[in-house]
Amino acid sequence: MTSSTTLDHPFFARIWPTIAAHETAQMRESRRQNLAGLTGRVLEVGAGTGTNFELYPDSVTQVVAVEPEQRLAVRARVAAAGATVPIEVTNTTVETFAVAEPFDAVVCSLVLCSVAEPDSVLRQLFSLLHPGGELRYLEHVASGGIRGRLQRFVDVTTLWPRLAGNCHAHRHTENSIRAAGFEVERTRTDQALPAWVPLPVSEFVLGRARRPG
Numbered sequence: 585m586t587s588s589t590t591l592d593h594p595f596f597a598r599i600w601p602t603i604a605a606h607e608t609a610q611m612r613e614s615r616r617q618n619l620a621g622l623t624g625r626v627l628e629v630g631a632g633t634g635t636n637f638e639l640y641p642d643s644v645t646q647v648v649a650v651e652p653e654q655r656l657a658v659r660a661r662v663a664a665a666g667a668t669v670p671i672e673v674t675n676t677t678v679e680t681f682a683v684a685e686p687f688d689a690v691v692c693s694l695v696l697c698s699v700a701e702p703d704s705v706l707r708q709l710f711s712l713l714h715p716g717g718e719l720r721y722l723e724h725v726a727s728g729g730i731r732g733r734l735q736r737f738v739d740v741t742t743l744w745p746r747l748a749g750n751c752h753a754h755r756h757t758e759n760s761i762r763a764a765g766f767e768v769e770r771t772r773t774d775q776a777l778p779a780w781v782p783l784p785v786s787e788f789v790l791g792r793a794r795r796p797g
Contacts (some may be wrong), residue, residue: 589680590652596749597655604635610776614790615639615693618722624688627712629678629705630695632656634663637671644669648687652677653749678705681712689718696723696757697785698750706764715797719766724785725773726754735784744784753784758791766793 607615616639623643628636631649633656640647649664649671651657657675664671674681678699690709699705709719726732735754738744744753762768771791 589676593653593749597653601633604633614722618720622689626689627687628691631660634660637663637667640669647671649673650678650681686714692721697752697755702760706760710764713795717795719793722790723757725787725789726756727787738784761793767796768793
């Protein structure tokens with residue numbers, strides 16, 4: 585895993601706040617469902633501008649939000665100040681994040697596509713959970729057919745990752761979640777964009793997995 589403690593994606597940091605502020609109603613509802621019913625201490629990985637913060641239920645006692653892009657972390661801290669649950673924003677990568685006390689849940693929203701080594705990150709997230717703790721995830725995943733070929737092309741040429749904060753379009757994220765030791769309890773795949781839209785990401789998986797124990 586990378587030893588860098590922060591990330592520098594100036595172009596992505598400029599465009600992401602606009603994208604996040606104009607999410608579709610469907611994506612907003614998926615975020616809400618991803619957080620529904622959470623309790624206790626939560627680790628959020630890749631908080632971005634803090635889009636999730638206002639959606640956390642009151643049953644959450646603390647959120648530790650990891651956001652390695654310093655420009656986005658500044659915005660996330662502003663969002664945290666207005667949240668109804670206590671939120672601490674940490675400007676570090678998840679790869680270098682460490683904590684003494686395990687969490688009750690980990691939340692990943694549109695982030696596992698962008699980490700350098702998703703398998704290693706997921707094993708780390710597994711270790712950061714209490715036995716029985718939950719992984720909640722909302723992630724875009726690899727498609728088949730023509731769009732799948734487009735995803736593989738833009739990933740290999742580095743065009744999409746370079747523009748989109750290291751986002752990789754063609755990852756079989758749910759396979760990696762299972763391989764890390766999680767038991768997937770609930771999963772649903774949604775088509776967020778019509779088939780004709782010429783963007784590489786369109787299928788999103790919303791799921792819940794648990795660390796056995």
